[in-house]
Amino acid sequence: AQTVTQSQPEMSVQEAETVTLSCTYDTSESNYYLFWYKQPPSRQMILVIRQEAYKQQNATENRFSVNFQKAAKSFSLKISDSQLGDTAMYFCAFITGAGSYQLTFGKGTKLSVIP
C-alpha cells in the first residue's frame, strides 16, 4: 500500500523564523514525484514545491526548500523567513510514474505563523 504520514498535526512559528514540516512515505515504486501543497482557508490547493525521486539535488522555490532522503523515504519542507500569508494547511503528497494517475496525500499539518 502507498501511504503518506505527516506526524505533526499542528505547528506554529514566529514571523520571520524558520520552520520544518515532516513527511514520510511508503511506496515500492522506484520512480515517483513528491509534492508539498498548501491549502489556505480559501480552500484552493496550491502547489508549493515538487521533487523528482530520480534527482538527488533537493528542490528549492524561493523561501521553500525540501530535504529529500530517498533511502529513509523522508521528504521534509523547510520554510524560511515565515510570513503571515504562510498560515495554512500543508499536505505532503506523491504520485508514481508507473501508470498511476492519482495523488496520494497525507493528513496534513496546520501551520500558524504568529506575528
Added chain:
Amino acid sequence: DAGVTQSPTHLIKTRGQQVTLRCSPKSGHDTVSWYQQALGQGPQFIFQYYEEEERQRGNFPDRFSGHQFPNYSSELNVNALLLGDSALYLCASSLGPASGDGSYNEQFFGPGTRLTVL
C-alpha cells in the same frame, strides 16, 4: 487565464438524495481528476477522466460516478447520499494523464464544492 472552476460552492442535501457537482478545467487542459476531502483529512482520489473515459478509480463505491464532456468539463455524481459523504470535493485538471513513461503533468486544483449531507 481562468483556472479550474467548480460549481456550486456549497450544497446541502439530505440522506438518500442524489447530487451532481461540476468542474471546468484550466484552459488547455484535457484531463480531470476528482478528490474527496473529509474534514481534517487529506484529499482521497475518486477517479480521473481523460478522453471522456474513466482512466483510473480509487477506492470508492459505485454510488460515485462521473462523466467528461467533449469540451473536457466534468461532472461528479453521487447517488443515495450518506452522512459520510459530507466533504469538500476537489477537482483537478492537467494536460494529459501521468503516462507510463514516468513523466508527470502537474494537477491544478479548483476551490472545491462543500457538500453537507443531513
